[in-house]
Amino acid sequence: MGISALLPSLKSIVRTKHVGEAYGGKRVAVDSYCWLHRGAYSCSVELVEGIPTDKFVTSFMKRAFMLRRVGVEALFVFDGGRMPGKANEEADRGRNRLEAKTRARKHARAGNTTAANEQYQRAVDVSPEMALAVIHELKTNGFECIVAPYEADAQMAYLIRNDFVHGIVTEDSDMIPHKCASVFFKMDNDGIGQEIRYDDIQKNKDLSF
Numbered sequence: 001m002g003i004s005a006l007l008p009s010l011k012s013i014v015r016t017k018h019v020g021e022a023y024g025g026k027r028v029a030v031d032s033y034c035w036l037h038r039g040a041y042s043c044s045v046e047l048v049e050g051i052p053t054d055k056f057v058t059s060f061m062k063r064a065f066m067l068r069r070v071g072v073e074a075l076f077v078f079d080g081g082r083m084p085g086k087a088n089e090e091a092d093r094g095r096n097r098l099e100a101k102t103r104a105r106k107h108a109r110a111g112n113t114t115a116a117n118e119q120y121q122r123a124v125d126v127s128p129e130m131a132l133a134v135i136h137e138l139k140t141n142g143f144e145c146i147v148a149p150y151e152a153d154a155q156m157a158y159l160i161r162n163d164f165v166h167g168i169v170t171e172d173s174d175m176i177p178h179k180c181a182s183v184f185f186k187m188d189n190d191g192i193g194q195e196i197r198y199d200d201i202q203k204n205k206d207l208s209f
Helices: 019-023 032-041 044-048 055-069 084-109 113-123 128-140 152-161 198-203
Strands: 015-018 027-031 073-078 144-147 167-169 182-185 192-197
Touching: 015 019, 019 167, 019 182, 019 192, 027 032, 027 055, 027 152, 032 044, 032 055, 032 073, 032 128, 044 084, 044 113, 055 073, 055 128, 073 128, 073 152, 084 113, 128 144, 152 167, 192 198
Parallel strands: 027 073, 027 167, 073 144, 167 182
Antiparallel strands: 015 192, 182 192
């Protein structure tokens, strides 16, 4: 989910660049569930309605192969077990997805495709089976991946703070408080994204540290 308003507050130290420029010849940890969610949005109707699809695998692998082409060695980190302390939050999310599914079907019956697709995206859930399908494809193509004991954030923080990787590729701001040396956000399909380096934090203009 990320930390609300943190990234906009750090805009003065954001470096927009290509992932190959940031990490070419280096190793990064990829927050894999972020990519899974992104891929799931492209086939949300199928996933929510139980229609077989592997579009989310194709979407994920396109990005993985892009990293390989530009010389970035990726270690794909997947979430593991659910955090016991987040049981209530997970229950709320489940109810919200169910309500979104109901709204999506209502819009679809009314012929409002745009509204239906928006609600289907809100209703989609990334399952362990989806993660397993991606892990299988990654291993088949020679990529390295690990499953964290719980959420991937702590595992990735350990990896970068102990010099196993040079950077973190993710979609939100959760990794910044972990004092990660380099975090790469919002990477598009062409590899353009935004890097924040922890050493630059004290130079930030909009939010004082």
